[in-house]
Amino acid sequence: MRSFASLLLSAAFAASAVLANPIRARSPYSVKETHFAPREWKKLDRADGESVIQLQIGLKQGNFDELERHLYEVSDPSHARYGKHLTAEEVNDCVKPKEETTNQVLEWLRENGVEPAGTTSAQDWIIVHLPIKDVERLLDTEYHNYRHDDGHMVARTTHWSLPRHLHRHIDTIQPTNSFFRAAAQKADWVVTDEAEEPASYQTPSDPAVAKVCNVTSVTPECFATLYKTKGYKAKGGPKSSVGFTNYLGEIPIRPDTKLFLQKYRPEAVSSAYSFKQYSIDGGPVQDGPLTYNQSTVEGISNEANLDVQAISGISWPIKITSYSTGGSPPFIPDLSTPTNTNEPYLAWVNWLLEQKSFPKVISTSYGEPEQSIPPSYAKRVCAQFAQVGVRGTSLLFSSGDRGVGGTGKCFSNDGKNTFKFLGDFPVSCPYVTGVGATMNFEPEESAYRAARNVSGVFRDLYSSGSGFSDYFPRPKYQNKVVPAYVKSLKGQYDGLYNKAGRGYPDISAQGLYFAYFWNGTEGVISGTSASTPLTSGIIALVNDALIAKGKPALGFLNPWIYSKGYKGFTDITKGFAYGCTADNKGFPVQEGWDPVTGFGTPIFPELVKLAGGHHH
Incomplete structure (x- = not known):
């Protein structure tokens, strides 16, 4: 190992001849990863x-297997360590790269005149700022501009290379070959009188539900009645907390939230102004109403408003935190500012992991086709989520709104355009809990609305997101239920999905025609981006009951849900995932777990009992 002084000297020398060709490397370059651009680009x-x-350079983590073992032990209710979540320091010890890894990567950067701009506290990510021409030389590749069908532009490549001796030390480098679009999982906001009663709707026989639930505008009082949180008095102590994430320039608008709570949860009005906002990587925050430009030109904040209103409507007085991560077009770079790379989940989760503490439940209503992201990158972002889970926080992600892939979108990006169902990420990560959407009340069924024209505006098909991962194998906790479901299909859809993959969602909740306010006006909105914050609020209440008893919060939910928690959900047995072709019904909803509604919708008192919080 060369001395530190000689390293500094070589860095100074290399910096003066920045990336003089050819790159001096200890071993020849070879391609590390190839990943095609999806058809929309x-x-x-x-x-x-x-x-x-x-x-962002992701170094191979020192002992991820050990971290994963801890995660499953502290999340498994039958294990002696259940609930004994790790501290930030303990997590960092597991994932910190081996010294050889760090040294070799730093040596390579310095030989090429590159100085790190920063690193995570676990030192498992190194950040550098470089002009694209220097990145091209460093990674032996060429970047092109790519335009998404929606007009969004990014600079990307389809393959990148490393010196051979570094292949085992570096998991991923981005932005290179990832084609993120991080779309909010929402069908669309419509004015209330456009909401149509689903053809399958039946009036609830339970008079309490019938009295407060209107299928074309579903309110917090309906959710509280349906999922039985009504009458629970949250203690809302300092440890009770729930958060949600915002991307693509979305901002929760306080005056709108105030109007919503005044109408539907008057005692909670103060939370419209008391929730905390954090800006990450230049994410926007504001306290006032939407400006003219935001509401008419950009049309933003439907999603962020839905999130904060769904959570505050069910979980008051639990304290709420909002995270806004930058990475939204339009972004006008200048030479001194790194271009927005629009890879929001990693920026967010790495920021979060640097904090001493964070909310016990965090809701994310965003996702995109798994295949738009290279496997190496998806796996590393997922590994970062495992670090959040082992520290005792439940991460909930929406399962998508395109059923098994969306109308006319079901093609692989393997260069062959094979017809197939498309999985979604991040919900496909095995360390997070996926939330699907239901509609109607007695019985609830999987959410679905056919594509249609409303007063000249085309409304796309909406169907609760459903499927199996192509990147992540089926986790152990699914071994009892997923093979049984696959077997029940008797070979239908063979070849269109990965039978051995992680199936999602895990659970579900209402996701059609949520009442909410936007830009001073009430309307309704649909999507798994509605069911996810709603479910997060309910899990926050379960945690509240546990914390009040001196018990730890639930943390990573899936091992608990699949072993015993599932008994606290109403099994949904009606519906299908749609998508892919106009008449194509995808996976059917069935008794027990299915990849459309998971184990079903929450029954709050049962969940509290099963979690050991004794609901009175």
């Missing part, structure tokens, strides 16, 4: 070599 001209990007 069109390749254009070469990217501007002067434009500076923030490069």
Whole structure:
């Protein structure tokens, strides 16, 4: 190992001849990863070599297997360590790269005149800021501009290389070949009189439900009645907490939330102004109403408003935290500012892991086709989520709104355009809890609304997201239920999905026609981006009951749900996942677990009892 002084000297020397060709390397370069651009992205001209990007280098973690073992032990109710979550320091000890890894990667960067701009406290990610032309030389690749069908532009490549001796030390480097679009999982906001009663709707026979539940505008009082949180008085102590994430420039609007709570949960009005907002990587925050430009030109904050209103409507007085992560177009870079790379989950989760503490439940209503992200990157982001779970926080992600893949979208990006169902990420990560959507009340069934034209506006098909991961194998906790479901299909859809993959969602809740306010006006909105914050609020109440008894919060939910918690959910047995082709019904909803509604919808008092919080 060379001395530190000689390293500094070589860094100074290399910096003066920044990336003089050819790169001196201890071993020849070879391709580390190839990943095609999905069909929605069109390749254009070469990217501007002067434009500076923030490069995130994911070093191989020292002992992830050990971290995963801890995660499953502290999350398994039958294990002696159940609930004994790890501290930030203990987590960092597990994932910190081996010294050889760190040294070799730093040596390679320094030989090429590159100085790290920062690193995570576990030192498992190194951040560097470089002009694209230097990144091209460092990774032996070429960046092009790609345009998404929606007009969004990114600079990307389809493959990148490393010196051979570094392949085992570096898991991933981004932005290179990932085609994130991080869409909010929402069908669309409509004014209330456009909401149509589903054809399958039956009036509830339970008079309490019938009295407060209107299928074309579902309110907090309906949710509280349906899922039996009504009458529970949350203690809302300092440890009771729930958070939600915002991306793509979305901002929760306080005056709208105030109008919503005034109408539906008057005692909770103060929470419209008391929730905390954090800005990460320049994410926007504001306290006032939407501006004219935000409401008419950009049309933002339907999603963020839905999140904060769904959570505060059910979980008051539990304290709420909002995270806004930058990475939203339009972004006008200058040479000194790294271009927004729009890879929001990693920026968010790495920021979160640096904090001493964070909410016990965090809701995320965003996702995209798994295949738009290279496997190496998806796996590393998922591994970061495991670090959050082992520290005692439940991460809930929406399962998507396109059923098994969306109309006309079901093609692989393997260069062959094979017809197949498309899984979604991050919900496909085995360390998070996926939430699907239901509609109607007695019985609830999986959420679905056919594509249609409403007063000249085309409304896309909406169907609760459903499926199996192509990247993540089926986790142990699913071994009892998923093979049984696959077997029941008797070979239907063979070849269109990965039978051995992680199935999702795990659970579900209402997700059609939520009443909410936007830009001073009431309307309704649908999506698994509604069911996810609603469920997060209910899990926060379960935690509240546990914390009041001096018990730890639930943390990573899935091992508990699959072993005993499932008894606290109403099994949904009606419906299908749709998508792919117009008449194509995808996976059917069935008794027990299914990949459309998971184990079903929450029964709050039962969940509290099963978790050991004794609901009175």
